[in-house]
Amino acid sequence: MGKVLRSYELLEERMKDIYFDFYRETYREGTALDNKTKELIAIAASLSAGCQNCLEGHLKKAMKYGAEGAEIREAVAIAVGVAAATIVDRSDLANFEMNFNELLKKAAGAEKADSKA
Template sequence: MPFMNEIMPDTAEAFGKLRDSIFEGGELDRKTKELIAIASSVLMRCQYCVDVHSQRAVANGASKKEIAEAIAIAMFIAGGSQLNWTNIYGENVYDLIFGEKKSDKSGNEKLDKEKGCCCGN
């Protein structure tokens, strides 16, 4: 973060202290923390972070197989999260799509689309 060091040195220093407080000490060992950081980096789609935390994990005793498992866990969470998200309707969108359609008082089937969606449809 060279630009942060130059423009906002106090913020850069605080960020470094946060990192140090998380990765040093505590109940989890450094290898485990780096494996969690790898999985989190995959979910955040930060290639740089995946690379850095993978190198640090190896330096702290992680094997390539352990790194691969951390990535696989992130892939599972990313995929599974797409099955259980909700939207403005207040219920699982897949239940709206594949479940019984709601009907209005006249018995006509409809979906409540008064609010529209983010793509304007």
């Protein structure tokens, strides 16, 4: 099975087996996506999830499967785009829940009043 990270020591053996079986199945040859593409997706997902160990492992595997620098940079750019969209989405939600735009208008009005005084 290879190297087992210490965090997996916390799992029951049965749960580790389920996880590693799932992982092996996900990266099985002969599925709709080749392993290089899977690893490029995993790079973007690792960045989005904030998983440094995942990122390091998937970068190495992507290169092993032939990913070039341009492909890896594009996967990173996709993750950046998703992260940026998440911030936009959260600010939209804050605006909806807190009427954020109105708060900003009030703050701007207060700043104008202070600057005239």
